[in-house]
Amino acid sequence: MVSNIGIIGLGLIGGSLARRLVDRGVNVVAWNHRPHPYAQAEADGIRCVPSLAQLVAAEPDIIVLCNPLKAMPAILGALQPLLDAHPDITLTDVGSVKGMVRQQIEEAGLSEQYVGAHPMAGNEHSGWQAADPHLYDGALWAITVDERTDYVRFAAVAQLICGAIGNRLIVVDDDSHDKAAAMISHMPHAVSTALINELVANPDRNIAAALAAGSWRDMTRVALTDPERTRAMIEEDAVNVEELLRHMAARLTDIADHLHDGNERAIGEFFAAGDPFRAYKAAVNAGAEASRHTMLIPEHGWQQALLESARRGEAIIALNAAGSERTATVVQQPAMR
Amino acid sequence: MVSNIGIIGLGLIGGSLARRLVDRGVNVVAWNHRPHPYAQAEADGIRCVPSLAQLVAAEPDIIVLCNPLKAMPAILGALQPLLDAHPDITLTDVGSVKGMVRQQIEEAGLSEQYVGAHPMAGNEHSGWQAADPHLYDGALWAITVDERTDYVRFAAVAQLICGAIGNRLIVVDDDSHDKAAAMISHMPHAVSTALINELVANPDRNIAAALAAGSWRDMTRVALTDPERTRAMIEEDAVNVEELLRHMAARLTDIADHLHDGNERAIGEFFAAGDPFRAYKAAVNAGAEASRHTMLIPEHGWQQALLESARRGEAIIALNAAGSERTATVVQQPAMR
Numbered sequence: 001m002v003s004n005i006g007i008i009g010l011g012l013i014g015g016s017l018a019r020r021l022v023d024r025g026v027n028v029v030a031w032n033h034r035p036h037p038y039a040q041a042e043a044d045g046i047r048c049v050p051s052l053a054q055l056v057a058a059e060p061d062i063i064v065l066c067n068p069l070k071a072m073p074a075i076l077g078a079l080q081p082l083l084d085a086h087p088d089i090t091l092t093d094v095g096s097v098k099g100m101v102r103q104q105i106e107e108a109g110l111s112e113q114y115v116g117a118h119p120m121a122g123n124e125h126s127g128w129q130a131a132d133p134h135l136y137d138g139a140l141w142a143i144t145v146d147e148r149t150d151y152v153r154f155a156a157v158a159q160l161i162c163g164a165i166g167n168r169l170i171v172v173d174d175d176s177h178d179k180a181a182a183m184i185s186h187m188p189h190a191v192s193t194a195l196i197n198e199l200v201a202n203p204d205r206n207i208a209a210a211l212a213a214g215s216w217r218d219m220t221r222v223a224l225t226d227p228e229r230t231r232a233m234i235e236e237d238a239v240n241v242e243e244l245l246r247h248m249a250a251r252l253t254d255i256a257d258h259l260h261d262g263n264e265r266a267i268g269e270f271f272a273a274g275d276p277f278r279a280y281k282a283a284v285n286a287g288a289e290a291s292r293h294t295m296l297i298p299e300h301g302w303q304q305a306l307l308e309s310a311r312r313g314e315a316i317i318a319l320n321a322a323g324s325e326r327t328a329t330v331v332q333q334p335a336m337r
Numbered sequence: 338m339v340s341n342i343g344i345i346g347l348g349l350i351g352g353s354l355a356r357r358l359v360d361r362g363v364n365v366v367a368w369n370h371r372p373h374p375y376a377q378a379e380a381d382g383i384r385c386v387p388s389l390a391q392l393v394a395a396e397p398d399i400i401v402l403c404n405p406l407k408a409m410p411a412i413l414g415a416l417q418p419l420l421d422a423h424p425d426i427t428l429t430d431v432g433s434v435k436g437m438v439r440q441q442i443e444e445a446g447l448s449e450q451y452v453g454a455h456p457m458a459g460n461e462h463s464g465w466q467a468a469d470p471h472l473y474d475g476a477l478w479a480i481t482v483d484e485r486t487d488y489v490r491f492a493a494v495a496q497l498i499c500g501a502i503g504n505r506l507i508v509v510d511d512d513s514h515d516k517a518a519a520m521i522s523h524m525p526h527a528v529s530t531a532l533i534n535e536l537v538a539n540p541d542r543n544i545a546a547a548l549a550a551g552s553w554r555d556m557t558r559v560a561l562t563d564p565e566r567t568r569a570m571i572e573e574d575a576v577n578v579e580e581l582l583r584h585m586a587a588r589l590t591d592i593a594d595h596l597h598d599g600n601e602r603a604i605g606e607f608f609a610a611g612d613p614f615r616a617y618k619a620a621v622n623a624g625a626e627a628s629r630h631t632m633l634i635p636e637h638g639w640q641q642a643l644l645e646s647a648r649r650g651e652a653i654i655a656l657n658a659a660g661s662e663r664t665a666t667v668v669q670q671p672a673m674r
Binding site for chain 2: 122170176177180183184188189197198200201204206208209211221223224246249250251255256259262267272274276277280311315
C-alpha cells in the first residue's frame with residue numbers, strides 16, 4: 001500500500017501531482033528549490049520541508065523527482081548519501097526522456113532504488129501557479145524498466161499511478177519510450193519549427209500569413225511555445241530525433257519527386273499509406289468500447305511480457321497480487337495492426 | 338452597386354455564400370448540378386433555376402463559380418456561348434488555386450469577363466447541408482488579377498466582397514496566391530500526411546500512439562481529412578508544393594546534421610529563425626489595434642500597387658470612387674518585416 005509520497009519540485013507537474021494526491025487522501029511531503037510556493041502548498045495540505053534531508057527523513061514510500069532535467073545531477077548527488085541510509089525508499093521521476101535520466105541515476109549510484117516514469121500530462125503553462133490536480137485526469141503514464149528493475153519497486157510505482165493517482169499505464173524500456181516520444185512529439189516539434197522558419201524566409205510571408213487558416217495554425221502551434229524548452233527537449237533525445245528527421249526528409253523528397261514526375265501510382269500510395277492511423281483514430285473517436293481482461297505477469301521476463309502488452313495497444317489499469325500470482329488488469333485500446 | 342448575384346454550385350462554399358447574400362438583402366439566383374438542395378434553398382429565399390441558360394438570362398451583375406474544380410471545364414464550356422450574349426456580366430470564382438482556373442478561363446475564351454477570387458473560409462464538412470452564412474464571418478478574400486483585368490469588373494467583385502458579403506480582401510497575382518497557398522496550406526498538408534505515414538511505418542506505432550498528446554493531434558489533424566481531397570489540392574498546385582517540400586527536406590536534413598554534430602550555434606539559429614513569426618502571432622493574439630488609412634489607387638499599375646499593399650500586411654475593407662479619384666480604405670494588420 002502506497003500511503004506516503006515525497007515530491008521534489010512543485011512546478012506544474014509536481015505541484016499538480018502533489019495536489020491530486022492530497023485530494024485523494026495520500027500524505028505528501030514536498031521540497032522545492034525555492035520556498036515561494038510553500039505557504040499555498042501547506043494551505044492545500046502538502047507538508048513542505050526546507051531540505052532534501054528532511055524529505056528523506058520523513059520516510060516516504062516513494063520519492064517522485066519532478067524537478068527540471070537540468071537540475072537532476074545536483075539533486076541526485078544530494079540524495080545519494082541520504083537514500084543510502086533509507087534503502088526501502090523507491091525513487092521515480094516524471095522526465096520526458098528516460099535514457100538520459102537512467103544514466104544520471106546510474107552515475108549517482110541510485111539504480112537499485114529506481115523505476116522510471118513519464119506521465120502524458122502537461123500544458124503550455126509552468127510553475128506552481130498553474131498547478132491543477134485535474135491535469136492528470138485520464139492521463140496515461142509510461143513506466144520504464146530494465147532487466148535489473150526490482151519487481152516490488154515497480155509494483156509500488158504502478159500502484160501509485162493506478163491506485164493513488166487513478167491513471168492508466170504502459171510498461172516499456174527506456175529506448176522504446178524515447179524512440180516513441182521522438183516519433184510523436186520531439187521530431188514533430190522540429191518539423192513545426194522548420195515550417196515557421198520556411199514562412200519567415202518566404203519573400204511573400206505577409207501574403208501567406210494573411211491567407212493562413214486552421215491547418216497552418218494547428219501545425220505551427222507547438223513552434224510558438226518557448227523555443228528554448230523545445231530545443232532542450234530535442235537535444236535530450238537527439239539521436240532518435242535525428243534519425244526520424246532524416247526519414248521525414250526522405251519522405252518529403254520522395255513525394256516532391258513523384259509530383260515532379262506526375263507519378264500517379266506513387267502519389268496515390270503516399271496518400272493511402274497513413275490509412276491504418278486514420279482507421280485507428282476513427283476507432284478512438286467512435287469511443288470503441290475497450291475490452292478488459294486479466295493478464296498473468298510471469299516471474300521471469302516480466303519486463304518483456306509487459307512491453308509486448310504495450311505493443312498490442314493494451315494499458316494497465318490495476319496491478320494485483322492475489323495469492324501467489326502476479327496479475328494486471330488491462331484494457332485493450334484501439335490499435336494499428 | 339452590386340444587387341444581383343448568380344451562384345453556380347450550392348455546396349458548402351456556394352451554399353453558405355448564397356445564404357449570406359440573401360440574409361444581407363442581395364438577390365441571388367442559383368444553379369446546382371443536381372436539384373436536391375433546391376427546395377430548402379428556395380425556402381431560404383434563393384431563386385433556383387434548372388439550367389445555366391436561365392441563370393445567365395436572369396442577368397446577374399456577377400456570376401460566382403462555386404463548383405468543384407474538376408467540373409470547371411464543362412461548366413465554362415457551357416457558359417461561354419451564353420455569356421457571349423451578355424458581356425456585362427462579370428465572372429468570378431472561389432477556387433483554391435488561381436493559376437489553373439485562369440488557364441481554364443482563357444481556354445474557354447472568357448478572360449475579358451473574369452476576375453479571380455478565393456475566400457479563406459471553409460471547414461471539414463461539405464455539401465448544402467453544411468451551408469452556413471456565418472462561415473464567412475470575418476473572412477479574408479484574395480482577389481487575383483493580371484495586367485489585362487478590367488478595373489471596373491475588379492471593383493464590382495471587390496464591392497461584392499467588402500459591401501454585400503461584408504468581408505476584407507487583398508489583391509494579388511495568381512502566382513503570388515498559389516505560392517502563398519502552397520506555403521501555408523498545400524505543403525503543410527503533405528508534411529502532415531508524411532508524419533502519419535512515418536508513424537504507421539514505425540514498429541512501435543501503438544506505443545507511440547498511446548503516448549501521443551496535443552502536439553501530435555494538432556500536427557496530424559489535416560492528414561485525417563479526406564486524403565483524396567488533399568491529393569487533388571496538392572496536385573493542382575504541384576509545382577509550388579514540390580519546391581517547398583524540397584526546401585523543407587533540406588531544412589530537416591540540416592537540423593539532423595546539426596544535432597549529429599552537436600553544432601550548438603547552428604541549432605540555436607534553427608530555433609531562433611522563426612522569431613519574426615512568433616512576434617507576428619503575439620501581435621495578432623494581443624489584438625493589436627489595426628490602423629486605418631485611405632490609399633490612392635493609381636490608374637496605371639493599379640495591380641502592382643495593390644499587390645505591394647498586400648505585401649505590407651494591409652487589407653482592403655472598402656473600395657471608393659469618390660469624384661474622379663479611385664481610393665481604397667485599408668487596415669494595416671500586424672506584419673513581419
